[in-house]
Amino acid sequence: MQSLIDKILSEGIVIGENILKVDSFLNHQIDPGFMLEIGREFARRFSGIPITKILTAEASGIAVAMATGLALGVPVVFAKKKRAATQDSQSYQTEIFSFTKQESVNIYVAKKYLTPSEKILIVDDFLARGEALRGLVDIVQQSSARLAGVGIVIEKVFQEGGAPIRSAGIRIESLARILSMRNGNIQFDVEPV
Amino acid sequence: MQSLIDKILSEGIVIGENILKVDSFLNHQIDPGFMLEIGREFARRFSGIPITKILTAEASGIAVAMATGLALGVPVVFAKKKRAATQDSQSYQTEIFSFTKQESVNIYVAKKYLTPSEKILIVDDFLARGEALRGLVDIVQQSSARLAGVGIVIEKVFQEGGAPIRSAGIRIESLARILSMRNGNIQFDVEPV
Numbered sequence: 594m595q596s597l598i599d600k601i602l603s604e605g606i607v608i609g610e611n612i613l614k615v616d617s618f619l620n621h622q623i624d625p626g627f628m629l630e631i632g633r634e635f636a637r638r639f640s641g642i643p644i645t646k647i648l649t650a651e652a653s654g655i656a657v658a659m660a661t662g663l664a665l666g667v668p669v670v671f672a673k674k675k676r677a678a679t680q681d682s683q684s685y686q687t688e689i690f691s692f693t694k695q696e697s698v699n700i701y702v703a704k705k706y707l708t709p710s711e712k713i714l715i716v717d718d719f720l721a722r723g724e725a726l727r728g729l730v731d732i733v734q735q736s737s738a739r740l741a742g743v744g745i746v747i748e749k750v751f752q753e754g755g756a757p758i759r760s761a762g763i764r765i766e767s768l769a770r771i772l773s774m775r776n777g778n779i780q781f782d783v784e785p786v
Numbered sequence: 787m788q789s790l791i792d793k794i795l796s797e798g799i800v801i802g803e804n805i806l807k808v809d810s811f812l813n814h815q816i817d818p819g820f821m822l823e824i825g826r827e828f829a830r831r832f833s834g835i836p837i838t839k840i841l842t843a844e845a846s847g848i849a850v851a852m853a854t855g856l857a858l859g860v861p862v863v864f865a866k867k868k869r870a871a872t873q874d875s876q877s878y879q880t881e882i883f884s885f886t887k888q889e890s891v892n893i894y895v896a897k898k899y900l901t902p903s904e905k906i907l908i909v910d911d912f913l914a915r916g917e918a919l920r921g922l923v924d925i926v927q928q929s930s931a932r933l934a935g936v937g938i939v940i941e942k943v944f945q946e947g948g949a950p951i952r953s954a955g956i957r958i959e960s961l962a963r964i965l966s967m968r969n970g971n972i973q974f975d976v977e978p979v
Contacts, residue, residue, distance in 0.1 A: 621866060662818035
């Protein structure tokens, strides 16, 4: 998605060789109109597949999921990161490790919002080592819902989280694929148009 | 907002006298089209005020803020709940206490996304005891940005969080105002149309 690549190049900040900050439009500040473009692009890439629900994880995935839900006209569910006092026990859960935050968290989805008759599109802002995505895929598999695929805004291909998930036969559509960030230069894998 | 009151009555689950679960469209599952209606209602109520940015707190506020940002055509900033390894030190921060989760958390907003020239609309999903809202107001005041007001989806008026904030001269627009939830019956403060 060229407009996304342009935005990463103009606003992204590379820290070291692994961290890309896109706080200005994706992770802290959100550009809602641009987010809607991202949602429409996911809808275009998965058109023809009868998706019934979007699944993401709080917090940064919510805006992406909301935009995709608007574009596809389907509900969104976001996995919660901690069992709150108000949450019931009827949940699917799995543990994920955040390399960014250096901690494990449990994520939960109430069973009533993921049923076997659903066809789920998982979306998330980043795919790096794949921990969060593996957790979301695990929750979908626990629910026996069908998985239509995965939509990722920015995939850091060099951190290799996507490979084992694709090997498992799951379709991942990433709107920007970063091959390396050496010396502050972001190298994209540009798809043939 | 009658459509919201109807949705709370048909889908909300009251636990005890204080907890209202609206997981089916606001806090866990999101109905994106309905969320956009909520955003448009906030835009209508604050029309004529030159709002430049929406501020909320992760996670449940993000979808509300995204919808309001779409309706008003302005960016959204969400306060983050924990300093991540990727966050810089140039942030406004404040501590808030979550009664739901029974813990204190720090919330952060990068200084570059809240400048004195901004006119901010704070939005959030719930207003109960007002801890989260006080934190967001505090961050706006630290930044010297101007505060246009506050948009709340559901205010639990009986928990009295709104009163001190309104007393400080801050305008709060709540789309559903709940006066009590005794015996599982939700009593709304219905505004004159």
